[in-house]
Amino acid sequence: MAKELHHPTREQIDLSAVLDALSDPIRRQIVARLRHTGEEACSCFGEFASKTNLTYHAARLREAGVTRTRIDGPRRMISLRAADLEARFPGLLEAIVAGTEAETGRSAPAQAEPAEA
Numbered sequence: 001m002a003k004e005l006h007h008p009t010r011e012q013i014d015l016s017a018v019l020d021a022l023s024d025p026i027r028r029q030i031v032a033r034l035r036h037t038g039e040e041a042c043s044c045f046g047e048f049a050s051k052t053n054l055t056y057h058a059a060r061l062r063e064a065g066v067t068r069t070r071i072d073g074p075r076r077m078i079s080l081r082a083a084d085l086e087a088r089f090p091g092l093l094e095a096i097v098a099g100t101e102a103e104t105g106r107s108a109p110a111q112a113e114p115a116e117a
Contacts, residue, residue, distance in 0.1 A: 003071065005062060005069050005071070006062075006063070007062060007065065007068055007069075008063070008064075008065040010065075010084045010087060010088065012065065013064070013065035013081075013084060013085070013088050014064075014065075015088075015089060017063070017064040017065065018064050018065065018066055018085070018089065018092070020064065021060050021061050021063075021064035021066050022064075022066065022096055024057065024060070025100075025103070025104075026048045026049050026053070026057055027057050027060060027061055027066075028096060028099075028100040028103075029045075029048050029100060029104060030045055030048065030057060030058075030061065030067075030078075031061070031066060031067075031080060031093075031096060031097065031100070032096075032097045032100040032101055032104075033045070034067065034078065034079065034080040035080055035082070035093070035097045038079060038080075039070075039077050039078065039079040040077070040078060040079075041072075041075045041076065041077055041078075042054055042055065042058050042069075042075070042076045042077075042078055043075065045057075058076065058078055061078075062078075065081060065084065065085075066080070066081060066085065067079060067080055067081060068080075068081050080093075
C-alpha cells in the first residue's frame with residue numbers, strides 16, 4: 001500500500017505557515033515554475049537544489065498547504081494548490097509568482113514553436 005502524505009485541508013491552511021514556507025527563494029522558484037507548468041516530478045527541480053534539499057523544500061511546501069504531493073511509483077509528483085490558496089488568500093499566489101519572476105529574471109516557460117512542414 002502506498003504511503004499517504006499529510007496535506008492540510010483548505011481550512012487548515014494558515015497564512016503564517018504559507019508565508020514561512022515562501023520565505024525561502026528556492027521554494028518560491030518551485031512555486032513560480034509550478035504556476036506555469038502544473039504538475040512536475042520533484043526531480044525536475046534539480047537546477048534549484050540537490051535531491052536531499054529538494055525533498056526538504058517539497059515537504060515544507062506540502063506541510064504549509066502550498067503544494068500537493070502525489071506518489072507515482074518511485075516518483076513524487078508536485079502540484080500547486082492554487083485554488084485553495086486563492087480561496088484562502090486572494091491574490092497572494094499571483095503576487096508571490098510575480099515577485100519571484102522579477103527577482104530571478106525568469107518568467108513563464110517559452111512556448112514551443114510549431115514544427116515546420
